[in-house]
Amino acid sequence: MRLPLFPAHSHHSSPSILQYSSLTLLPTTTTSSSATSGARRRLRWPRMDSSSSAYHRHRRKDKVVVIVGATGTGKSRLSVDIATRFPFSEIINSDKMQVYRGLDITTNKIPIHERLGVPHHLLGEVNPQNGEFTPSGFRSRGGSIVSDINSRRKLPLVVGGSNSFIHALLVDRFDPESDVFDGSSSTSISSEFRYNCCFLWVDVSLPVLSDYLSKRVDDMLDSGMLDELAEFYDPEAKDLEEDSAHRTGLRKAIGVPEFDRYFRKYPPPRGMVKVTDPKEEDAYEEAVTAIKDNTCQLVKRQIGKILNLKGAGWDLRRIDATEALRAAVTSENSGTNNKKWSEIWERQVVESSVKIVKRFLKE
Structure with missing residues (x-):
């Protein structure tokens, strides 16, 4: 499950860009001299090398x-x-x-x-x-x-x-x-x-988050995650099945290694993947359980x-x-x-x- 969408708010108390537009401006000051009375001018920082400690x-x-x-x-x-x-x-x-x-x-x-x-x-x-x-x-x-x-x-x-x-x-x-x-x-x-x-x-x-993440994985699968992973599956990457240290980029994403093992036993057909065979269903549930367990382990590390x-x-x-x-x-x-x-x-x-x-x- 994903946290549902809330509408954008426009409370009258919300700050505007004008209210905080000075965040990235150099400070200004007002001089009281007769030549510049009431005028505002930018303060200029002394010139110095950006690597100097004074600059920082x-x-x-x-x-x-x-x-x-x-x-x-x-x-x-x-x-x-x-x-x-x-x-x-x-x-x-x-x-x-x-x-x-x-x-x-x-x-x-x-x-x-x-x-x-x-x-x-x-x-x-x-x-x-x-x-x-x-x-x-x-x-x-x-x-x-x-x-x-x-x-x-x-x-x-x-x-x-x-x-x-x-x-x-x-x-x-x-x-x-x-x-x-x-x-x-x-x-x-x-x-x-x-x-x-x-x-x-x-x-x-952690207990509440674990329940939420379990449902989120189910919702992701209902939204087409299995077909997405089937399209991403690379049968030539067999040597990387258990060696996570050699995985790079998206191949590290939770869901990829878990379903790689499943697809090696049951290669995905073209088009939508349908799980019908009892043995295949057991392998599918094993992959889903591994995704949920690995997600919880990730949470603990984070x-x-x-x-x-x-x-x-x-x-x-x-x-x-x-x-x-x-x-x-x-x-x-x-x-x-x-x-x-x-x-x-x-x-x-x-x-x-x-x-x-x-x-x-x-x-």
Whole structure:
């Protein structure tokens, strides 16, 4: 299941682009001299080399809102909700599978109609045939996008569950040869950022999130995930069946290796895949169970990395979405179409997040 779409809001209290357009401007001042009384002029920073320490102490950092959280917690939904309240926002995807073109259902990309016209960057833009899109590559591409968005006096929202991408993009000094999350690196997680960051951490209790993700996998399969994977299946990749270390790009996406094993036993026909044979059905259910189990394992790894970031001094503002997702699952199980869960989401998740972002923009 996917968190249902909410309509765009246009509350009179929502900030306008004019209200915060000064975010990327140099400060101004009013002089009281007789020659320039009442006139406003731009303050000019002293000229200095951009690599000097004085420059880094005094330069004004771009503002960035960052939404982190495990898969399935509603980050994409929240990013669009925030962008409708702050209509000068643009979203930068930081999910390492969703950056690639293809497998839209399997990687759970937010559909175009649910983006509500909000610009999205690095969502299905990278050609998977070009090899692995690394954290270093994301830092370069993402950094250019952040600079472009800020140069147009708009607000970048960095959203996704790939904490290695988020770390690479945000820290002031990044070592592409070191993985700060693998536990063996001598390089620690830095809390010095090259941007002025506001962090929102969308969190859901593990039992509730597991129930939600199980239903989401079922819904993805109902939406055509099996046919998508059948078309993507490469029978020549047999040697990579169990060797995940040699998988690259989209071949790492959860769902690909699980159904690769299934398709090797039961090669997909042309056209729609139909499971009818009892043995084939058992193999199919085995693949689905593996997808659900591996998704839950991914969630645990993501939460571990988020806790590492928080322990390193990242100011992650926790937003608890447990009650909203519990209500969504309950509503789905009972077959009802009540709005209770959406009211909880609005009150406990969206409103809390908007307040934090408003304060951040006014700083």
